[in-house]
Amino acid sequence: MSGGGFSIRRYLRxxxxxxxxxxxxxxxxxxxxxxxxxxxxxxxLSEFAFCSxxxxxxxxxxxxxxxxxxxxxxxxxxxxxxxxxxxxxxLKVVVFGGDGDIAGIGCGHLIHAARRNTDITxxxxxxxxxxxxxxxxxxxxxxxxxxxxxxxxxxxxxxxVANVVAAAGANYSARWTTAHRRQLTDAFxxxxxxxxxxxxxxxxxxxxxxxxxxxxxxxxLLRWFVEASVPIEEARNMGAEELRGRIVxxxxxxxxxxxxLDRLREAYGRARPP
Amino acid sequence: MPEAYLWPxxxxxxxxxxxxxxxxxxGYPITPANEISEHMAKRLPEVGGIxxxxxxxxxxxxxxxxxxxxxxxxxxxxxxxxxxxxxxxIGYAFFTExxxxxxxxxxxxxxxxxxxxxxxxxxxxxxxxxxxxxxxxVLAPSSPQEMFDLTVRAFDISERLRTPVVVxxxxxxxxxxxxxxxxxxIRIPERARPERGRQEFFGPELVPPMPRLGxxxxxxxxxxxxxxxxxxxxxxxxxxxxxxxxxxxKVYSSAREVWDWELCGEQEGKxxxxxxxxxxxxxxxxxxxxxxxxxxxxxxxxxxxxxxxFPDEVVAKLAERAxxxxxxxxxxxxxxxxxxxxxxxxxxxxxxxxxxxxxxxxPEELAEFALEVVRR
Numbered sequence: 001m002s003g004g005g006f007s008i009r010r011y012l013r014x015x016x017x018x019x020x021x022x023x024x025x026x027x028x029x030x031x032x033x034x035x036x037x038x039x040x041x042x043x044x045l046s047e048f049a050f051c052s053x054x055x056x057x058x059x060x061x062x063x064x065x066x067x068x069x070x071x072x073x074x075x076x077x078x079x080x081x082x083x084x085x086x087x088x089x090x091l092k093v094v095v096f097g098g099d100g101d102i103a104g105i106g107c108g109h110l111i112h113a114a115r116r117n118t119d120i121t122x123x124x125x126x127x128x129x130x131x132x133x134x135x136x137x138x139x140x141x142x143x144x145x146x147x148x149x150x151x152x153x154x155x156x157x158x159x160x161v162a163n164v165v166a167a168a169g170a171n172y173s174a175r176w177t178t179a180h181r182r183q184l185t186d187a188f189x190x191x192x193x194x195x196x197x198x199x200x201x202x203x204x205x206x207x208x209x210x211x212x213x214x215x216x217x218x219x220x221l222l223r224w225f226v227e228a229s230v231p232i233e234e235a236r237n238m239g240a241e242e243l244r245g246r247i248v249x250x251x252x253x254x255x256x257x258x259x260x261l262d263r264l265r266e267a268y269g270r271a272r273p274p
Numbered sequence: 275m276p277e278a279y280l281w282p283x284x285x286x287x288x289x290x291x292x293x294x295x296x297x298x299x300x301g302y303p304i305t306p307a308n309e310i311s312e313h314m315a316k317r318l319p320e321v322g323g324i325x326x327x328x329x330x331x332x333x334x335x336x337x338x339x340x341x342x343x344x345x346x347x348x349x350x351x352x353x354x355x356x357x358x359x360x361x362x363x364i365g366y367a368f369f370t371e372x373x374x375x376x377x378x379x380x381x382x383x384x385x386x387x388x389x390x391x392x393x394x395x396x397x398x399x400x401x402x403x404x405x406x407x408x409x410x411x412v413l414a415p416s417s418p419q420e421m422f423d424l425t426v427r428a429f430d431i432s433e434r435l436r437t438p439v440v441v442x443x444x445x446x447x448x449x450x451x452x453x454x455x456x457x458x459x460i461r462i463p464e465r466a467r468p469e470r471g472r473q474e475f476f477g478p479e480l481v482p483p484m485p486r487l488g489x490x491x492x493x494x495x496x497x498x499x500x501x502x503x504x505x506x507x508x509x510x511x512x513x514x515x516x517x518x519x520x521x522x523x524k525v526y527s528s529a530r531e532v533w534d535w536e537l538c539g540e541q542e543g544k545x546x547x548x549x550x551x552x553x554x555x556x557x558x559x560x561x562x563x564x565x566x567x568x569x570x571x572x573x574x575x576x577x578x579x580x581x582x583x584f585p586d587e588v589v590a591k592l593a594e595r596a597x598x599x600x601x602x603x604x605x606x607x608x609x610x611x612x613x614x615x616x617x618x619x620x621x622x623x624x625x626x627x628x629x630x631x632x633x634x635x636x637p638e639e640l641a642e643f644a645l646e647v648v649r650r
Binding site for chain 2: 013016045046047049051062063066067068069070071072073075076078079080081082083084085086087088090091108109112264267268271
């Protein structure tokens, strides 16, 4: 690595100011992600293509990363990323999205990408709410949480996304919170290498549209993340009742099975010219 | 030597795409478009292309858009229900200036309707399907030969204008077998690429050069309103107006090159009667005008091979000559509204609707109806 030490500036598009609210977890995620990129030896983002959908987290790469990025319609980042990767396999294709984008409207695409083991990285920023639209209930909102569309408390169970992705066949799936900066950076580094689908769920504070209605500022949200987090190894020995309200963190899957491109090339090797 | 094949329309469409350099296809199963996917799944690996069946129609067009930005000519094919689901991404492809081809093999609707039966009910969906200010380019084949030719043309227009192009077919054309002549050589110009160091990919020219992802341009592509560089401007009225006016000018200033039609019957002079039609319906019309001519009427058929942008002047010119214009279609009356608008009172315009079961009116029925119109 040359040209000085790590600074997120070297990866950001000049002349733009990041748009996130004070206390938003996206700042930490950008830092940890670009740190992982740096640690892997990339001096710029020329080997990457980013895809994102709609929502605050989708704005992380678009247009702030000085890189190629496609900001797609809501939920469609993974299919677009699939097309990019199949057409230009040499690119590292990374999807950023929120929980609503990836596990709500785009949930079908996520599960099928895990099933295919599509050779892309998916980073889901889980702030437990639809933040950009004002704090409506999400598929990841904890039971009982007050949101603008659950004024009496959320009466649906949240989706355990990292677990679902692992079960659907992704090569790598992990969950950390923005309070786990080192583990998060390591998880990003792992998710940027190897083949198959690599998924990282980041539990992230939204003080503006989640914390506010829960009576928690950014600091309190982070404190809650630390207190509620339980390593997956411990969680395996805990009952459902004990785990209620806890955030299970760690690695849900880490394997090296053939990715979509491997399987496709194997099948296409059988094609005979006309 | 050009070669001749006995192909159904759907196979001709897939072969046309491959001849046009299509090297990426993503689709979702739907009747009556399946043979296009199935043929592409077999043929693309033979020519170094990629086929993938996605989990739904949004994913299919999404993957096509991603592949297009990664540099490949890309296509999907569907029918009404899937075409409805794709509208989101058709609007996105238009707004982000992503070349791609979407084939809609029309069947009876709305909803699931009659999956195996032809209709022409997607005329207006093809024009106005995406929300907001979309400008459509839609071609309309009426034979397996045209499934080949117009699919090639769709790629040509799409690549030249950097905009999605829809091929509006129907179940009859899709499944009928006819001779298809494949020309020796088909050349579609390569996409114009930006010069190194360029930072405007969305203007200021009418059709700006399109970078390929991974080539070092750091292009931000977005479905939000954006400036020439691709930077999001979500509130500025000027940036939005400038963008949308350019996108419309791009399509409408090319309208005359897109327009494509065939005039049969009396080529000049006054007409007792004229037909305006497209797709499978035109096949019945062509026989009907022979019947009417044999009864001593002066008749003509204007068959539209491109319906959007609508060829106002072509229809208006016909209206100058004709006493009455009949617009038969397999829907409750969609194209007829455009014809009436373009005719603007110069002639009587009478619609003939036929829906359900994929039944075309027979040439005799059309002739009978026409004689009634003339007598009125």
